[in-house]
Amino acid sequence: MACKCSGKDANRVTMVLLETVLPNYSWDAKLVITVASFAVIYGEFYLLTQFYNASNPNPNPVAKNIALLKQLQGIMEDASLLQHLFGAITELIKAIMTVTKYLLQLNDLSSEYFAIYKSPLSTATDIARSAYWAVFVLITIGTMTKELSVLASKVKIDALQGKNVLLLISSLDCLDEIKALAKLYDQLEKNGKIQYKLVWVPVADQIYEQHFSSLKSLMPWYCVRHPSIIRPGVIRYFREFWNFTKQTILVPLYPNGQVQPIYTLDFVWASGILPVIGLHPDGNWKFLCEDHGLSLDLLIHDLYTVDLTMPSPIICLYGGEDIKWIEEFTTAINRIKDVTKLSMDLVYVSQSKAINQTNKAIFDFITGRKLGVYWNVEETYSWRFWARLESIFSSGLRKGIYPKVNNTMKDVGTLLSFSGSSAVDGLRLVN
Structure with a gap:
């Protein structure tokens, strides 16, 4: 029952089991022993699926670890596949139990019954045939559960x-990045701006299962089943040829196997898009070389949208943690708005990358006074805003573009001085 055979070998395995492993048992005993073996080995699989429950956002961690050890995680995470699988298997098992019950009842009948209604030879043949097919089905089901995990991955x-x-x-040290990237991915997908099938390839020397599972649950794209299946030679290739260190990279692959120029997440945060077919990573940094200065549109074009049916408002970003200053x-x-009758949108940008009590008090204050909108951390807009500034600045430095000679870099450096700082009164940026 625990053999690693393919579905095509089920007939051979059945004959080996009946003629070699259980040669001295009666046909009804052969079937009962096989059913008991099936219950012990594959009953565990059934219970595992009940405790795993992939639709549950917090599935049983012990079940997840057992599924990983048994290399069943691929099928466990496919709820629809499991539903169809167990619907069919349950019906088969019911039929097998019925056959087993009838064979045991036949065995209890007296010999006079067979002498009257049927020849002993015919009855023995029917019993053997029924037991054989019942054992065959059990072995097929057992083989199926082994192959389905591979099939789920292959699909x-x-x-x-x-x-x-x-x-x-x-x-695996990328929780904030993945949260922000998942939000951006959903936003781009809704607008039909995803040109690639995204696949996460986690590289880790040390694996903490709960942390890995938490990361994976955030991702709306494809994922490698587990870091342990990535061979050392592949990781060495990533490092030697694609310069992968600890910094996350994006590697476009075309159907013909051609590898395109490699992107870092600086490209993503700075542009607000995922790599586009035909766009070289360096094409995103022209604004630094042209040096027209920093515009608000460059910073928030994908983070804040205005009502296009209304006149374009003046957008004012502000931040800080001093409620009195705010x-x-x-x-x-508001006084300026009243006097000038100008349309102005106020947007509060969180400085911290975690929602603390100060930020919550500020959010409540903004909501209570109806002072526009705020970007909290869970929406990832604030995170992406600061990440965009950091990406622009670090990319400029790598390209030899410095604040002393470049106005855009100087503006970005000034804004970054407000990030996470409670010493200043606050950030104001008006377009």
Whole structure:
């Protein structure tokens, strides 16, 4: 029952089991022993699926670890496949139990019954045939559960054939990046701006299962089943040829196997898009070389949208953690609006990358006074805003573009001085 045979070998395995392993048992005993063996070995599989429950956002961690050890995680995470699988298997098992019950009842009948209604030879043949097919079905089901995990992975691989694939290669220390990237991915997908099938390839020397599972649950794209299946030679290739270190990279692959120029997440945060077919990574940094200065459109074009049916408003970004300063600043802005009759949108940008009590108090203050909108951390807009500035600045430095000679870099450096700082009164940026 625990053999690693293929479905095509089920007939041979059945004969070996009946004639070699259980040669001295009666046919009804052979069937009962096989059913008991099936219950012990594959009953565990059934219970595992009940405790795993992939539709549950917090599945049983012990069940997840057992599924991983048994290499069943691929099928466990496919709820529809499990539903169809157990519907069919349950019906088969019911039929087998019925056959087993009838064979045991036949065995209890007296010999006079067979002498009257049927020849002993014919009855023995029917019993042997029924037991054989019942054992055959049990072995087939057992083989099926082994092959389905491989099949689940293969189906996902087949779904990528002939597609443009974007490998997302990262360590496991990327929680904030993945949260923000998942939000951006959903936003781009809704607007039909995803040109690649994204696949996460996690690289890790040390694996913490709960952390890995938490990361994976955030991802709306394809994922490699587990970091442990990535061979050391593949990781060495990533490092030697694609310069992968701890910094997350994006590697576009075309259906013909051609590898395109490699992107870092700086490109993504700075542009607000995923790699586009035909666009070289360096094409995103022209604004630095042209040096027209920093515009608000460059910073928030994908983070804040205005009502296109209304006149374009003046957008004012502001931040800080001093509620008194925020009250004074927003009061002054409202006075200007009243006097000038200008349309102005106020947008509060969180400085911190975690929602603390100060930020919550500020959010409540903004909501209560109806002072526009705010970007909280869970929406990832604030995170992406600061990440965009950091990406522009670090990319400029790598290209030899410095604040002393470049106005855009100087503006970005000034804004970054407000990030996470509670010493200043606050950030104001008006377009």
